[in-house]
Amino acid sequence: MRAIEQCRTPALGGHLLQCDHCGAYEARYHACRNRHCPTCQAFAKVRWVEARLADLLPIPYFHWVFPLPPTLNPLAQGNPRVLSPLLFQSAWDTLHTFGRDPRWLSGDLGATMVLHTWGPNLDQHLHVHCLVTGGALAPEEDQWMPTRRRQFLFPVKALARVFRGKYLDGFHAAFTQRPLSLAAGTAPLAEPATFGPWLDTLWRQDWVVYAKAPFAGPQQVVAYLGRSTHRIAISNERLVALEDGMVHCRWRDYRHGNTVKVMVLPAAECIRRFVLHVLPRGFQRLRHYGVLAIGVVPRR
Numbered sequence: 001m002r003a004i005e006q007c008r009t010p011a012l013g014g015h016l017l018q019c020d021h022c023g024a025y026e027a028r029y030h031a032c033r034n035r036h037c038p039t040c041q042a043f044a045k046v047r048w049v050e051a052r053l054a055d056l057l058p059i060p061y062f063h064w065v066f067p068l069p070p071t072l073n074p075l076a077q078g079n080p081r082v083l084s085p086l087l088f089q090s091a092w093d094t095l096h097t098f099g100r101d102p103r104w105l106s107g108d109l110g111a112t113m114v115l116h117t118w119g120p121n122l123d124q125h126l127h128v129h130c131l132v133t134g135g136a137l138a139p140e141e142d143q144w145m146p147t148r149r150r151q152f153l154f155p156v157k158a159l160a161r162v163f164r165g166k167y168l169d170g171f172h173a174a175f176t177q178r179p180l181s182l183a184a185g186t187a188p189l190a191e192p193a194t195f196g197p198w199l200d201t202l203w204r205q206d207w208v209v210y211a212k213a214p215f216a217g218p219q220q221v222v223a224y225l226g227r228s229t230h231r232i233a234i235s236n237e238r239l240v241a242l243e244d245g246m247v248h249c250r251w252r253d254y255r256h257g258n259t260v261k262v263m264v265l266p267a268a269e270c271i272r273r274f275v276l277h278v279l280p281r282g283f284q285r286l287r288h289y290g291v292l293a294i295g296v297v298p299r300r
Contacts, residue, residue: 001275003032007039036278038236045230052222059146060134061221062153065210066091066163067127071202076117076126078181080280082174083126088113090167091128092289097162098154099136099290107136107145110292114228115285120251121263122233122273129228131221134214137291156211164207172199229286233277242267 006012014029031040068076068087076083092111099109110133119125132153135146147153174180175195215221240248240262247270251263265273279285 001271003034004037007032007037036232038234041230045226048230049222049226052225056221057133060150061215062132062134063212063215064130064132065127065212066130067125067208069202069205069207072126073124075180076124077276080283082180084115086167086170086174087126087128088115088287090163090170091130093166094159094163095130095132096290098159104154105136105145107138108290109133109136110290112225112292113287113289114225116228117277118233120254124276131225133291151214153211156209160207160209163209168199168202233274
């Protein structure tokens with residue numbers, strides 16, 4: 001937060017630019033370059049998008065979203081290095097399992113995943129956006145196999161059940177191997193006698209996986225990735241005003257007609273919600289799997 005507060009101010013130093021014609025000076029203050037800074041990441045996004053255009057394969061890409069149920073939110077902040085990596089791995093293991101299934105592709109697909117920890121109103125909502133290849137690489141033939149139907153990849157409900165199983169199995173294993181950091185009101189979960197019944201409630205819930213329409217082309221894929229990888233919780237253009245200690249910011253209400261509304265929060269509450277989504281040092285929000293990770297260029 002200190003880095004964002006001091007970004008492009010005299011606190012970080014700067015340099016003077018002088019006009020060649022009139023001799024006027026203009027001060028340019030240095031940026032913080034923090035990966036959570038909305039201002040700095042706007043420039044980083046442009047550079048990143050330009051560099052990624054050459055990496056895309058000339059194939060369709062599908063968009064999947066794997067969210068965690070809100071029941072896990074109290075554990076998310078104290079255990080980001082447990083819950084978030086497990087979310088990545090469970091989502092990929094699920095996609096890989098279906099990709100290898102002879103009923104669907106019978107090959108190795110690829111995926112690029114982006115972690116989001118926020119919802120439209122800045123509250124906690126852990127989920128990964130996945131860009132999945134519209135096809136797979138035959139394990140032994142080194143040949144690309146496209147999807148059988150252009151608008152369909154895998155059955156959503158079956159995928160959600162497998163994802164739930166893989167995540168909860170991994171979560172139970174993590175609980176037995178290391179103690180969890182527990183927030184207020186969650187202390188009883190530290191005991192196996194209470195952790196087991198609590199975990200059973202998650203098994204009984206219907207988990208949801210979202211399948212969205214395939215992307216129209218490579219440019220749309222890169223544009224989407226740029227918006228997702230170089231932004232945390234809120235961008236500068238969503239801020240409307242700061243009046244009497246209250247922050248006014250726009251948000252999109254997906255549950256009521258996808259309408260754009262203005263949310264008014266006390267400044268301290270707005271900062272609290274923003275800080276919820278600061279990642280641990282060294283944690284990578286963007287990860288590549290399968291053929292997109294090893295750099296294979298399939299023969300078509």
